[in-house]
Amino acid sequence: MQHPALKVNVSRGSVIESEHQIKAVIVSSDGQLIESWGNVDSLVYPRSAIKAMQALAFIEMGGAEKFGFSAEEIAICCASHNGEIEHVKTVQSMLNKLALSTTDFECGGHWPMREQTSYDLAELGEKPTSLHNNCSGKHAGMLGLAKMLDVSPQGYIGVDHAVQKCIASTMEEMCEYDYGSAPWSPDGCSAPTWAIPLTNLALAFAKFADPSGLSPAREKACHSLYDSVVSHPFMVAGTERYCTDMMRILGKKVFLKLGAEGVYIASIPELKLGIALKCEDGAIRAAESVMTALLDHVGITQGIPSEHLAPFRSVTLKNWNGLISGEISCCI
């Protein structure tokens, strides 16, 4: 079933103050397009939503076993984390296990994604490092992949480096899309991001949810990654983040991951489904609202107490004095 693009309304008092258009698609692991909203064939940069796919080759090659990475460390390979103390410690531990240091990172640094963490850091008179970069776990995984491929990690963010070629090849198979013809651009962290149709992004995460049709090594790697992220949702994002909060509420039923510019994916093993969506204007608030509505729509939230989901089904907006000013909501 194909529908027009979804709409998210942001109200203030009795007036719709802003609205967002979102395209979305649900695909099953056998490649069937179950339902779509808006033009899902146009090219979308998955940005950080695809991090689990970027980690797949490393896990598949036995990198986690070789370097003794814990489940938390595997999970943070797939993260856009808040740069909280636990995140920084976890990535530092991975570098130690790889016998590498932050000087090997090519992602750049930025103030922690969580504002309060930034203020805490500043209060200590400290400055952010590349460990605080929300992608630092992904980059630790990429450095690990360089070791598994037995190549120098130097320049690992380059599109022609063996690390990125290996990642592109894995993603190409998972997305069933020709990456040779896909436009690419440096992402926020300088690693390449390739633009692909939203449907192919959803397909990759449907197969991630149900990897039974893949090679035994890849099937095992998908299970390992899935178990790690749903068992350690804090590592995937952090305090007061939608991915983390919703994964906690939904138990181990769904893997959720945001990407910059309003991209979101979900991977649902029990239904053998992948979901991908993109807010046309890049707003994360709208992407999260639609994701909640889609999780309800496919029925995976059944049985979850509604008081747990209510704050996500309709997000209450408050002002600086804590007065309720409006809400964000989406109906399918």
Next chain:
Amino acid sequence: MQHPALKVNVSRGSVIESEHQIKAVIVSSDGQLIESWGNVDSLVYPRSAIKAMQALAFIEMGGAEKFGFSAEEIAICCASHNGEIEHVKTVQSMLNKLALSTTDFECGGHWPMREQTSYDLAELGEKPTSLHNNCSGKHAGMLGLAKMLDVSPQGYIGVDHAVQKCIASTMEEMCEYDYGSAPWSPDGCSAPTWAIPLTNLALAFAKFADPSGLSPAREKACHSLYDSVVSHPFMVAGTERYCTDMMRILGKKVFLKLGAEGVYIASIPELKLGIALKCEDGAIRAAESVMTALLDHVGITQGIPSEHLAPFRSVTLKNWNGLISGEISCCI
């Protein structure tokens, strides 16, 4: 002339990654609708874009003279400031002149709008106060208005308080719109914001640009406010802010002011025009891009060296490593 809504493209590499829809209108001081894009009759909360109108009654009643407010202090009444040291000092000085203190403020506090200012504050072990609230200058003006009206300032943010009634009455005359029928809601700072058609918002700022048809006291007040904001653009916003940077570039030709959720106004005396726009999805990056295009469109940027305007006509996006990743642009 009526056109479809304007579009702003956000590119990454060779692909349009996100896009925004914007409605906009240009109105002359005699009430003529010169040109419009999208549905400009629907209701829009002007949010902080209307701050100069909220300050008008206080100035018109002679408040600045009575309390000895400087041009910088008049300017910050119209500001959404960064909470930088100079902003905080200026608002504190106004409170001193009013013989009031921050305990009289009812706006709440928040970390400074400018991130670096927040980190600097945190590094000093300090917490933000209501002086750092981007609206603190506006609230100082409202407290001043309570004094001019000879009423207790307590509860001055209430829609039924004499301060807000006086402000609503002034805005009603400037916008030529019945505020009695306008939906209202508490703004971010808890003062009421009334939803009005975008055309009426533009009309108010056309009359602000050319107040010759108004009462002598209001005409004088408009000139005083206009001169203050264009002479002290730093006070209206701050470091690395579009309002401030563009007002500096354009000399005293234009007053520019943003409002939350992608609202922007311009007031252009030399052309006797007011401009109002609203990004449908609330994105400020798109509102700024369209404002630059509209300033070019009406011709007020003629004679300004293009190297000064180029960074605003096409905003270059860079990633954490400083690599160029894309741009934001709008064509009319």
